[in-house]
Amino acid sequence: MIFENLSDRLQGIFKKLRGHGKLTEDDVSDAMREVRMALLEADVNFKVVKDFVKRVKERAVGQEVLDTLTAAQAVIKIVDEELTALMGGTESRLSISPNPPTVIMLVGLQGSGKTTSAGKLALMLKKQGKRPLLVADDIYRPAAIKQLEVIGEKVEVPVFSQGQEDAVAIARAAIGHSASHANDVVIIDTAGRLQIDETLMQELRDIKAAVKPHEILLVVDAMTGQEAVNVAQSFDESLGLDGVIMTKLDGDARGGAALSIKAVTGCPVKFVGMGEKLEPLEVFHPDRMASRILG
Ligand code: GDP
Numbered sequence: 001m002i003f004e005n006l007s008d009r010l011q012g013i014f015k016k017l018r019g020h021g022k023l024t025e026d027d028v029s030d031a032m033r034e035v036r037m038a039l040l041e042a043d044v045n046f047k048v049v050k051d052f053v054k055r056v057k058e059r060a061v062g063q064e065v066l067d068t069l070t071a072a073q074a075v076i077k078i079v080d081e082e083l084t085a086l087m088g089g090t091e092s093r094l095s096i097s098p099n100p101p102t103v104i105m106l107v108g109l110q111g112s113g114k115t116t117s118a119g120k121l122a123l124m125l126k127k128q129g130k131r132p133l134l135v136a137d138d139i140y141r142p143a144a145i146k147q148l149e150v151i152g153e154k155v156e157v158p159v160f161s162q163g164q165e166d167a168v169a170i171a172r173a174a175i176g177h178s179a180s181h182a183n184d185v186v187i188i189d190t191a192g193r194l195q196i197d198e199t200l201m202q203e204l205r206d207i208k209a210a211v212k213p214h215e216i217l218l219v220v221d222a223m224t225g226q227e228a229v230n231v232a233q234s235f236d237e238s239l240g241l242d243g244v245i246m247t248k249l250d251g252d253a254r255g256g257a258a259l260s261i262k263a264v265t266g267c268p269v270k271f272v273g274m275g276e277k278l279e280p281l282e283v284f285h286p287d288r289m290a291s292r293i294l295g
Pocket of ligand 1: 108109112113114115116192247248249250251272273274275276
């Protein structure tokens with residue numbers, strides 16, 4: 001499960017700190033040195049770790065809590081707040097357009113879990129009373145179109161496909177289709193590649209220009225750690241992102257991507273995928289994640 005290793009490490013560090021009663025600045029520095037190591041081992045971005053430790057230390061020393069018997073508790077509370085802030089503070093919601101359809105474009109590398117997440121997102125929206133339409137816009141792989149159709153059937157959401165024609169034309173046609181079929185959310189599953197390349201980015205920019213999505217969400221695999229952060233940075237720079245869907249949290253014991261991505265790229269994690277099964281996507285709650293880390 002996500003943060004398993006980090007959580008164990010931090011709990012050990014804070015247990016030791018609690019044993020001290022009143023704390024000195026050196027106690028805090030020692031503990032934070034260990035926290036720093038634990039975060040780096042969890043594959044959190046180096047600069048993010050550095051800033052985080054600095055902030056916690058400044059706050060802990062600045063609040064004059066060290067000379068009280070609950071000093072350790074106060075330090076842990078600061079860590080909790082700073083971890084929450086690192087992951088975006090509060091949860092970030094989807095922007096739903098007052099004029100339907102709301103258009104959501106899903107982008108990401110092949111294998112990140114994009115198609116699965118499209119199904120989970122559709123299921124979540126359906127549970128909220130929406131009438132989503134899934135759009136098979138990966139024109140390069142017939143298998144991808146088929147996969148979305150299978151997923152659409154499982155979650156009982158219609159899938160719009162037009163074979164391997166022009167991706168921009170398909171996206172446009174899907175919007176027209178949604179109007180005549182009372183679909184209030186259109187989820188476009190775009191093509192993924194093994195690596196970021198300029199041809200793909202140009203196609204995504206063309207789709208964006210044509211359908212003006214309300215949300216462009218990047219799907220990344222949490223298990224790829226800092227690579228996921230780099231991917232997010234590249235997509236944000238060349239396309240502009242509104243948020244991230246982080247998949248495979250169920251298999252990510254470290255959690256470095258979840259802890260770094262907002263701080264590095266400015267893009268909030270909006271949803272998480274926790275398994276291969278088609279269940280509704282889960283909202284990412286930074287405060288609950290921080291609590292999970294601290295145990
Ligand atoms: P795409 O190429 O980006 O469309 O990726 P797919 O949706 O085909 O997913 C790639 C693989 O990851 C499949 O085997 C999925 O079942 C799996 N997968 C997707 N999301 C999750 C998740 O949240 N947890 C786990 N464990 N596996 C996932």
